Amino acid sequence: TVIRDDQMDTTPEASEEESFKNLVIAQVNDYVNVRSLPSEEGEIVGKLYDDSVGLFISEENGWYQISSGSVTGYVKAEYCVTGDEAVELDV
DSSP: OOOOGGGSOOOOOOOHHHHHTTEEEEOSSSEEEEESSSSTTSOEEEEEETTOEEEEEEEETTEEEEEETTEEEEEEGGGEEETHHHHHHOO
8 A cells, every 4th residue: 555645644653662751650569559749648549559550740759740540649759660660661
């Protein structure tokens, strides 16, 4: 099948590695709590289970702000991997 040049999709696709760099992957025995604030005092608004993925938003004082499904909140960074470590996991 031949496609005319003007019909080709020229939108650059993100490489798999680039797409993993914006992800947070839980690395725990069961789950990590997702909290409303970047503190253990924050209300628990959800759970991120082992090897589950959230979208990285920001980092603040050892906490990652993430979005996963309908939940946006904070997880302790020590229980998750992101960036190059997430790329290496390739869950």
